[in-house]
Amino acid sequence: MSARTVKLAVIPGDGIGPEVVAEGLKVLSVVAPRHGLTLDTTEYELGAKRWHATGETLPDSVEEELRRHEAIFLGAVGDPTVPSGVLERGLLLRLRFNFSHYVNLRPVRLYPGVTTPLAGVAPEDVDMLVVREGTEGPYAGMGGVLRRGTPGEIATQDSVNTRFGVERVVRYAFAKAAERPRRKLTLVHKDNVLTYAGELWQRVVREVGAEYPQVEVDYLHVDAATMFFVTQPRRFDVVVTDNLFGDIITDLGAAVAGGIGLAASGNINPEADFPSMFEPVHGSAPDIAGQSKADPTATVLSAALMLDHLGYGDAAAQVERAVAEDLQARAKDGGTRSTVQIGDDIAQRVAEQG
Amino acid sequence: MSARTVKLAVIPGDGIGPEVVAEGLKVLSVVAPRHGLTLDTTEYELGAKRWHATGETLPDSVEEELRRHEAIFLGAVGDPTVPSGVLERGLLLRLRFNFSHYVNLRPVRLYPGVTTPLAGVAPEDVDMLVVREGTEGPYAGMGGVLRRGTPGEIATQDSVNTRFGVERVVRYAFAKAAERPRRKLTLVHKDNVLTYAGELWQRVVREVGAEYPQVEVDYLHVDAATMFFVTQPRRFDVVVTDNLFGDIITDLGAAVAGGIGLAASGNINPEADFPSMFEPVHGSAPDIAGQSKADPTATVLSAALMLDHLGYGDAAAQVERAVAEDLQARAKDGGTRSTVQIGDDIAQRVAEQG
Numbered sequence: 214m215s216a217r218t219v220k221l222a223v224i225p226g227d228g229i230g231p232e233v234v235a236e237g238l239k240v241l242s243v244v245a246p247r248h249g250l251t252l253d254t255t256e257y258e259l260g261a262k263r264w265h266a267t268g269e270t271l272p273d274s275v276e277e278e279l280r281r282h283e284a285i286f287l288g289a290v291g292d293p294t295v296p297s298g299v300l301e302r303g304l305l306l307r308l309r310f311n312f313s314h315y316v317n318l319r320p321v322r323l324y325p326g327v328t329t330p331l332a333g334v335a336p337e338d339v340d341m342l343v344v345r346e347g348t349e350g351p352y353a354g355m356g357g358v359l360r361r362g363t364p365g366e367i368a369t370q371d372s373v374n375t376r377f378g379v380e381r382v383v384r385y386a387f388a389k390a391a392e393r394p395r396r397k398l399t400l401v402h403k404d405n406v407l408t409y410a411g412e413l414w415q416r417v418v419r420e421v422g423a424e425y426p427q428v429e430v431d432y433l434h435v436d437a438a439t440m441f442f443v444t445q446p447r448r449f450d451v452v453v454t455d456n457l458f459g460d461i462i463t464d465l466g467a468a469v470a471g472g473i474g475l476a477a478s479g480n481i482n483p484e485a486d487f488p489s490m491f492e493p494v495h496g497s498a499p500d501i502a503g504q505s506k507a508d509p510t511a512t513v514l515s516a517a518l519m520l521d522h523l524g525y526g527d528a529a530a531q532v533e534r535a536v537a538e539d540l541q542a543r544a545k546d547g548g549t550r551s552t553v554q555i556g557d558d559i560a561q562r563v564a565e566q567g
Numbered sequence: 568m569s570a571r572t573v574k575l576a577v578i579p580g581d582g583i584g585p586e587v588v589a590e591g592l593k594v595l596s597v598v599a600p601r602h603g604l605t606l607d608t609t610e611y612e613l614g615a616k617r618w619h620a621t622g623e624t625l626p627d628s629v630e631e632e633l634r635r636h637e638a639i640f641l642g643a644v645g646d647p648t649v650p651s652g653v654l655e656r657g658l659l660l661r662l663r664f665n666f667s668h669y670v671n672l673r674p675v676r677l678y679p680g681v682t683t684p685l686a687g688v689a690p691e692d693v694d695m696l697v698v699r700e701g702t703e704g705p706y707a708g709m710g711g712v713l714r715r716g717t718p719g720e721i722a723t724q725d726s727v728n729t730r731f732g733v734e735r736v737v738r739y740a741f742a743k744a745a746e747r748p749r750r751k752l753t754l755v756h757k758d759n760v761l762t763y764a765g766e767l768w769q770r771v772v773r774e775v776g777a778e779y780p781q782v783e784v785d786y787l788h789v790d791a792a793t794m795f796f797v798t799q800p801r802r803f804d805v806v807v808t809d810n811l812f813g814d815i816i817t818d819l820g821a822a823v824a825g826g827i828g829l830a831a832s833g834n835i836n837p838e839a840d841f842p843s844m845f846e847p848v849h850g851s852a853p854d855i856a857g858q859s860k861a862d863p864t865a866t867v868l869s870a871a872l873m874l875d876h877l878g879y880g881d882a883a884a885q886v887e888r889a890v891a892e893d894l895q896a897r898a899k900d901g902g903t904r905s906t907v908q909i910g911d912d913i914a915q916r917v918a919e920q921g
C-alpha cells in the first residue's frame with residue numbers, strides 16, 4: 214500500500230472507553246508508519262459527560278464532521294447515570310444507522326493460550342466470522358406505547374427487514390465465506406416463529422447462494438445456534454444473522470472465545486460511502502473504569518479490523534500476530550498487567566516485528 | 568392429595584415425540600396410582616401426518632375437545648416435509664396462545680452425574696428457574712410482508728407487550744422467587760435498544776417488586792445474560808423474560824445443564840381456566856426417530872412438572888428423585904440404553920421407592 218493520510222475520528226466515550234482507546238491508538242502509532250499510513254486523528258467528546266453537560270448525544274454538526282472522516286475509532290459509551298437507551302439510540306445506533314454500517318463484523322476466534330469456559334475445546338474448534346446485520350431488524354427503533362401507565366397499556370417493538378437491507382449483508386457474508394478455507398455459511402434466524410422476516414432471510418440466502426455453489430449453506434434456529442455455540446463451536450464458519458440475533462450470539466461467542474475483553478468488531482459500510490466505525494464489543498464497564506484494569510486487547514483487535522478495512526491488510530496481520538503472541542505470553546505470566554502495560558507490550562511486539 | 572381422576576389429553580406428535588411420550592406415560596402409570604391419582608388419557612393425532620393427510624393443524628373441534636381436559640402431555644411436533652412455521656404456529660403456538668399459557672416454565676438444573684460442556688462447573692452452580700412469557704412478545708405473529716418478491720420488499724415482525732400480559736407473568740415469577748432459598752429474580756431484556764417494550768418490563772418489575780421486598784432484583788441485557796450463562800451460571804436463580812429471549816436462553820440453559828435431552832417445560836395457565844401443557848424443550852429430531860435412541864428424560868421431567876401443577880407435589884418429587892438416581896447411574900454405565908430401557912429403569916426406580 215502506498216503512503217497515505219487517513220482522517221480518523223476518535224470517540225473515546227465513557228468508563229473504560231478512553232483507557233482502551235489510548236492503547237489502541239498507541240499500537241496504531243507504531244504499526245501505521247511502518248506501512249506508509251499516517252493517521253490524522255481528531256478526538257470527539259461524545260457520551261455521558263456531554264449529555265449531562267448539554268443534553269446532546271450527537272449534534273447534527275458533529276455528525277456532519279464525523280462524516281468527513283475515513284473511519285471512526287470508538288471506545289465505549291454508556292453510564293448508569295444516563296437513562297438506558299439514550300446514548301445507545303442517540304449516539305451509537307444513530308451512527309450505525311446513519312452511516313449505513315450494514316455489516317457488523319465480529320470474528321469469534323479462540324487464540325492459543327486463552328482460557329475458554331468450555332471443557333475440551335481447542336483453538337482450532339473456534340474460528341468463526343459473524344456477519345451481523347447492522348441497520349435494521351428489531352433495532353430499527355420502530356414501535357411505540359399506547360395508554361402508558363394504565364392497565365390497558367401496550368408497547369410494541371417492530372422488526373423491519375427489507376429486501377435491500379437483507380440482500381446487501383447476505384451478499385457480503387457469501388463473499389466472505391467464499392474466501393475462507395471451509396466455505397460454509399450458516400444463516401441464524403427463527404423462521405418457524407418469525408415467519409415473515411424469516412421467510413425473507415431464507416429466500417435471499419437461497420437466491421444469493423445460487424451464485425455461490427462452492428459455499429455450503431446451513432440454517433439454524435437461533436435457540437439451537439446458542440446451544441451449538443457451546444457444544445459444537447466447530448460447526449460454524451461464517452454466520453449471517455439479523456441485528457438482534459447477532460447481538461446475542463456474538464456476546465455468547467465472545468464468552469466462548471475467552472471473554473468480552475478480547476472481542477473486536479467493525480461497523481462497516483463496505484462501499485465506503487460513509488466512514489466505518491471500529492469498537493470493542495464490550496461496554497463502558499463503569500465498575501472498573503479509571504483503574505487501568507480493562508483489557509485493551511479487544512480495542513487493539515478492532516484497530517486491526519480497521520487497518521484491514523482501510524486496505525492495510527499486512528498491518529492488520531502484524532497487529533493480530535502481536536496480540537496472539539501477547540495472549541500466549543499471558544497464559545504464562547498469570548495476567549496481572551495493567552491496561553497500559555498490555556498496550557505497551559503489544560506495541561513493543563509490533564515494533565520488534567520490524 | 569385425595570383420590571382424583573384427571574382427564575389428560577396426549578399429543579405424541581412427530582419424530583421422536585411418540586417414543587418419549589410413551590416413556591413419560593409409563594412412568595406416570597407407576598407413580599400416579601401411588602398418590603391416588605387416576606389419569607384418564609385420550610390420544611390426539613396432531614402434527615405432520617395429519618397435516619399431510621388433511622391439511623389440518625388443529626381443527627376447531629379438536630381444540631374444543633382439548634379444552635375439556637385438565638392437562639395436555641405433548642411429545643414434539645414438526646417435520647422437514649412440512650413448511651417451517653406451519654405446525655409451530657398452527658398447532659403448538661396456537662395452543663399456548665389460545666389456552667393462555669402465559670407461564671412457560673423451564674427449570675435449568677445440572678443433575679449430579681451429568682456432564683456439562685462448561686469446565687469447572689458443579690451441580691450446585693446451575694439451579695435456575697426460567698419463567699418465560701408464553702403468549703405475546705415477538706411470538707404474537709403480528710407483522711406482514713409488503714411488495715413480496717420485488718426489490719422494494721419489506722417484512723415486518725411486531726413484538727406486542729401488554730401491561731396485562733407482562734404483569735401476570737412477572738407476578739408469577741416473583742411468587743416463585745419468594746419461595747426459593749436464594750430469593751433472587753433477574754429480568755432479562757434488551758431495554759437499551761428495545762426501549763418501548765423494555766421500559767414496560769422494567770417498570771412492571773419495579774412495581775411488582777415493591778410488593779416483594781425480600782426478593783433481590785437484578786437486570787441483565789439478553790446478550791450479557793448469554794455470556795453469564797456460560798461464565799457464571801451461579802448468578803441466576805429465577806429469571807423472568809419475554810417469549811423470544813426466553814426461547815433462546817432456555818436452549819442455552821439446556822446445553823449448559825447437560826443437553827436438550829434433559830430439559831423439561833410446562834406451558835402453564837396458573838388459574839387453570841384452560842388445560843396447561845407439558846412438553847420437553849427438544850423438538851421432533853426426525854434424524855433419530857424410530858430408533859429408540861431418544862432420551863425420554865426431558866419428557867419424564869415434564870411429567871413431573873405436570874404432577875406438580877395438578878397438585879401432586881409428592882408424586883412430582885418422586886419422579887424427580889428417580890430421574891436423579893438414573894442420571895447418577897448413567898454416569899457409570901456409559902449411557903447406551905435405549906429410549907424404552909431408560910423409561911423402564913426410571914419407572915422401576917419409582918416403583919422401588921414404594
Ligand SMILES: CC(C)[C@H](C(=O)O)[C@@H](O)C(=O)O
Nearest residue numbers: 301305306460494759760790
Ligand atoms: C450497546 C448496545 C446498543 C450494543 C448493541 O446492542 O448492538 C452492544 O450490545 C453491541 O453489541 O455493540
Ligand SMILES: CC(C)[C@H](C(=O)O)[C@@H](O)C(=O)O
Nearest residue numbers: 405406436655659660814848
Ligand atoms: C418449536 C418452537 C415454536 C418452540 C418455540 O420457539 O417456542 C420451541 O423452540 C420451544 O422452545 O418450545
